[in-house]
Amino acid sequence: MRLLLVEDERKVASFIARALRENAYAVDIAESGEKALELGTDVPYDAILLDVRLPGLSGVEVCRELRQQGVEAPILMLTARGLVEQRVEGLDAGADDYLTKPFVLAELLARVRALVRRGLHSGNAKLRYADLELERHRRRATRGKEVIPLTSKEFALLELFLLRAPEFVTRSEIVEHVWDRHFDSETNLVEVYVNRLRQKIDQNRSAKLIHTVRGVGYRLGTPE
Ligand code: CA
Secondary structure, eight states, X not given: OEEEEEOSOHHHHHHHHHHHHHXXXXXXXXXXXXXXXXXXXXXXXXXXXXXXXXXXXXXXXXXXXXXXXXXXXXXXXXXXXXXXXXXXXHHHTTOSEEEEESOOHHHHHHHHHHHHHHHSOGGGSEEEETXXXXXXXXXXXXETTEEEOOOHHHHHHHHHHHHHTTSEEEHHHHHHHHSOTTOOTTSOHHHHHHHHHHHHHHTTOSSOOEEEETTXXXXXXXXX
């Protein structure tokens, strides 16, 4: 799951982003409405968190413009307390929900979960390949009848593999979807995480599902 957070106050943005990342989301931050339009129309986000009060283009204007450009990602507006007209304006501009500042993180996370859930096409809620299944809402993976406990990063990685299966996923796609723009691509974290996931999914099983595609990346599927 990849989110766009639009917030001009750096401290607030990094605080929210950290909480979201701890909950398995990859997060890009836009510090202005202009940047939000650029990223929002370029990247297929699973949800957009949009602060109303921005320098330059306001959050409401950004929301309206994203919708006019055909962006369908669910949008959560972050509004100031007591400003009812802001909420109405935001919803009129095409936002799906709003949250009043200041908010507690648990509430933000609950709203994001609900938003992402609504944004998922119902056919996408469960991803399946062979006897491997991932329930995206519940963040639960099973192989056969066995539940496979996954960390947040492993979940995001498996989700990407299943979305593409049986085609391959490149290393840079993994970096982009599972981590975010600030990832140091020189590290071998991708390999480390894929190997951990592989142990959980394939160890002690005759039918291996995760395969290395030399020089390209990885694929989830039956052996060739
Ligand atoms: Ca702001």
